[in-house]
Amino acid sequence: xFVLVVGGGKVGYYLTKELISSGHEVALMEKNAGRAEQIRDxxxxxxxxxxxxxxxxxxxxxxxxxxxxxxxxxxxxxNLVICQMAKHHFDVRRTIARVNNPKNEALFRHLGVDEIxxxxxxxxxxxxxxxxxxxxxxxxxLGVGELEIIEAHLQAGSPAIGKxxxxxEMPKGCSxxxxxxxxxxxxxxxxxxxxxxxKVIAIGRPxxxxxxxxxxxxxxxxx
Amino acid sequence: xxxxxxxCGRVGAGLxxxxxxxxxxxxxxxxxSHAFDRLPSSFGGTALRGDGTDEDTLRRAGADGAxxxxxxxxxxxxxxxxxxxxxxxxxxxxxxxxxxxxxRAEAYAHLGIATMCRTNLMTTAVLxxxxxxxxxxxxxxxxxxxxxxxxxxxAALAKTEA
Numbered sequence: 001x002f003v004l005v006v007g008g009g010k011v012g013y014y015l016t017k018e019l020i021s022s023g024h025e026v027a028l029m030e031k032n033a034g035r036a037e038q039i040r041d042x043x044x045x046x047x048x049x050x051x052x053x054x055x056x057x058x059x060x061x062x063x064x065x066x067x068x069x070x071x072x073x074x075x076x077x078x079n080l081v082i083c084q085m086a087k088h089h090f091d092v093r094r095t096i097a098r099v100n101n102p103k104n105e106a107l108f109r110h111l112g113v114d115e116i117x118x119x120x121x122x123x124x125x126x127x128x129x130x131x132x133x134x135x136x137x138x139x140x141x142l143g144v145g146e147l148e149i150i151e152a153h154l155q156a157g158s159p160a161i162g163k164x165x166x167x168x169e170m171p172k173g174c175s176x177x178x179x180x181x182x183x184x185x186x187x188x189x190x191x192x193x194x195x196x197x198x199k200v201i202a203i204g205r206p207x208x209x210x211x212x213x214x215x216x217x218x219x220x221x222x223x
Numbered sequence: 224x225x226x227x228x229x230x231c232g233r234v235g236a237g238l239x240x241x242x243x244x245x246x247x248x249x250x251x252x253x254x255x256s257h258a259f260d261r262l263p264s265s266f267g268g269t270a271l272r273g274d275g276t277d278e279d280t281l282r283r284a285g286a287d288g289a290x291x292x293x294x295x296x297x298x299x300x301x302x303x304x305x306x307x308x309x310x311x312x313x314x315x316x317x318x319x320x321x322x323x324x325x326x327r328a329e330a331y332a333h334l335g336i337a338t339m340c341r342t343n344l345m346t347t348a349v350l351x352x353x354x355x356x357x358x359x360x361x362x363x364x365x366x367x368x369x370x371x372x373x374x375x376x377x378a379a380l381a382k383t384e385a
Contacts, residue, residue: 053300055326077276077300081327084303089330103278111307 001025004066004092006052006082007073008032008039011098015072017043027061053081055089063090070096076104083113136213139201147203152216154198159218166190171211174204224248227289227315229275229305230296234321236261238293243268247291250284276304278312287313294320299327306336310370319363328364335370339363 001024005012008030016028020043028043029052030036036049050057052071063069063085069092071082076099083095096115099105102124105116125138129151139149154160160168165176165188176188180199186192194200200216224247228235231253239251240263249268252275253259259270273280275296286292292315294302299322306320319337322328328340344362351357 053327054324055330056324075300077298077304080307081300081303084334085327085330088334089326101277107278107308107312110311 001067002027002062002065003068003070004029004052004058004061004063004086006069006071007079007098008035008047009072009074011072012070013039013043015070016046020046027066029057029061053078053085055085058082058085058090063092066090066092068092068094068096070098072096072098074100076100076108080104080108080111080113083108084111087112087114136209136217142203147205150202150204150209150212152200152202152212154194154196154200154216156196157218158194158196158216159214160194160200160216161196163194164190165192165194168215170215171204171208174202174208174212176200176202224290225288226250226291226293227281227284227286227309228252228293228295229302230294230321231258231261231270232295232297233261235293235295238295239268240266242291250286250289252280252284252286253296276301276308278308281305281308281313286315289313289315290317291315292318294318296321299324303327303331303336306331307370310336325360332364333367335366335368337363337366 003019003024003026005016005026005028008028012028016026019026026046027048028046029048029050030039031051033049036047040047048061052058069083069086071079073079079097079099083097086092086095094114096117097108097113099108099116099118100120102118102121105118108116128137137151139151141148170176178188178201179186179192202212204212226242226247226249228239228251231251235251239249243249243266250271251268252271252273254274256272262270271284273284275281292306292309294305296302302320302322306318309315309318319339320331321341322331322338323341325340325342328338331338340362343360347357347362
């Protein structure tokens with residue numbers, strides 16, 4: 001597998017190292033000559049001291065035969081352009097972009113980037129898991145991000161408490177999978193009765209969230 | 224007619240002034256406020272400091288539904304992103320992005336964005352002035368098809384916007 005990594009910051013550097021050690025063919029593009037030199041001293045000739053946003057340089061780096069292009073620079077707009085050029089100009093099958101502004105995720109996906117990694121979103125998700133809020137928690141994205149695993153913490157006032165699972169009307173494209181009660185996970189059955197304190201695990205499309213929230217969390221005044 | 228210009232350099236400021244004089248409603252955005260010094264004192268449009276690649280900033284500034292959207296910052300990629308935001312999320316009727324890398328300029332015209340390439344414009348101008356043969360590289364690449372990426376993701380985006 002030939003992977004072209006663009007951006008030789010911390011992420012690009014460690015990514016390249018890991019890929020090499022697992023036996024893949026890798027090229028790393030870093031436009032800053034000093035930084036490129038520094039990485040080259042350590043990991044060798046796979047480093048190309050060129051700007052991966054330039055069509056000419058992408059071509060020279062072998063973008064047209066890359067199986068995967070991973071754009072991991074610190075700038076969202078650069079990562080978008082690298083992925084779009086790879087996809088549309090060099091017919092790369094799979095493109096991965098690092099996105100810093102979580103608001104750019106939808107746009108990037110819409111514009112054809114195959115996989116979007118948002119460190120900001122991941123850290124945010126991790127923090128949210130530790131804070132008891134009334135919100136739904138996003139545990140993970142599945143596939144290309146069209147589905148997500150969601151956890152709903154049932155607290156006093158939840159309309160689901162006391163109800164049988166099969167009586168809840170779930171939005172289309174969303175299913176409940178399990179309940180964590182007192183730290184013990186159990187698969188959700190049709191006759192499961194929800195209780196206060198339950199953590200309900202669901203998988204669904206992001207657009208089901210509002211309805212899911214209505215069913216499991218209930219209406220409450222958002223600050 | 225509403226025009227949004229991202230990047231208040233010489234070209235951005237010049238076009239803002241011309242469009243303003245021609246009776247357009249002009250909004251110009253730049254990251255640094257002293258860029259607006261390039262606008263003449265007679266400028267009657269709105270000058271706003273902010274990030275023209277940020278959807279929220281653009282929306283709050285009233286950039287939605289512009290008749291014309293020009294992305295003219297010094298960064299090719301910022302222009303690409305702003306222009307695509309304008310077309311896909313802000314319903315701009317016509318968009319031009321400045322892309323100085325000829326390869327990228329052509330590639331994005333392919334994807335449906337009109338692009339302006341200073342490299343080509345100047346090369347052509349200088350060669351013409353010198354009486355040399357001028358290569359057939361346009362200064363403005365016309366979009367080759369409408370810019371749409373309709374798919375399941377497009378529907379999802381439309382929903383999040385609604």
